[in-house]
Amino acid sequence: MENNSKLSVPLLFEWAGGMPAFERLFDQFYDKVLADDILEPVFKHMSPEHRLHVAHFVAEVLGGPKLYSASEGSHFKMIQKHLSRHLTQQHRKRWIELLLETADELNLPDDPEFRSAFMAYLEWGTRIAVINSNTDEITESPDVPMPAWGWGVPGGPYQG
Template identity: 80%
Template sequence: MDNINKPGVPTLFEWAGGMETFVNLFDKFYDKVLDDDLLEPVFKHMSDQHRLHVAHFVAEVLGGPKIYSEQEGSHFIMISKHLQKYLTEAHRKRWMELLLLTADELSLPDDPEFRSAFMAYLEWGTRIAVINSKTDEVTEPTDVPMPQWGWGVVGGPYIP
């Protein structure tokens, strides 16, 4: 059983430090992205709100408030943001590298349990983003639920 809603166990969002942590993480991270030769061309046209939307999305997935899904978009909308971006494995790996570097610089929790769960979500999410970036339409229903990630999310094999 996952600990997403287990009484007495903080969510990943809470353990990381709350919304201020996620806003700061993605703000500093996207500074690095825009200064990176590989990622800058992909992200140079992002909206002024992109950083905040991604912070709200990831925070919600990790057990934070439903700001993204109730005020800014949905999982369907997030999927559609990646369509026809043609992301490569090199893009994905560099995105991950810069985000984890930023997490270390900002002293996000580095205990094995948190980092394992955090990394698991980022690996899953970035790999889904790469898959979706190579398509021109979302195959999920418009009401596809937001992912929920906790301390021990276990899924089955990926089926395209």
């Protein structure tokens, strides 16, 4: 008998609550960013659409619809947005801290499997942003694919 248990594992995007969860998360998160002494100087001139673009980007990376790459940009364009911004580890750590605080306030799933995968992407993505922000040119190809993040080692929600 074939094991179909893998077919029932939801995408990280679905497990988090779909697009409404990501849009709420980044909307509330950027309110915190603009009130934060460390991050406000970096983000004070962001466009009104920035919150939604980041929500769509992260949602797509975690298995959601291709809203970002279909009409708002590409991974290459996201890399371009970070060039010469001179982000620091302090910026990166504070960004993650405020995002996780917001995720808790909005009751995003807090099971170890989801948070492990979510944190893994945040660590990877923010470290890439810091690297790209401290250079003036992109070494990636313009057709670099969007990242695609899954559950990783745990393989899905806890089944205990």
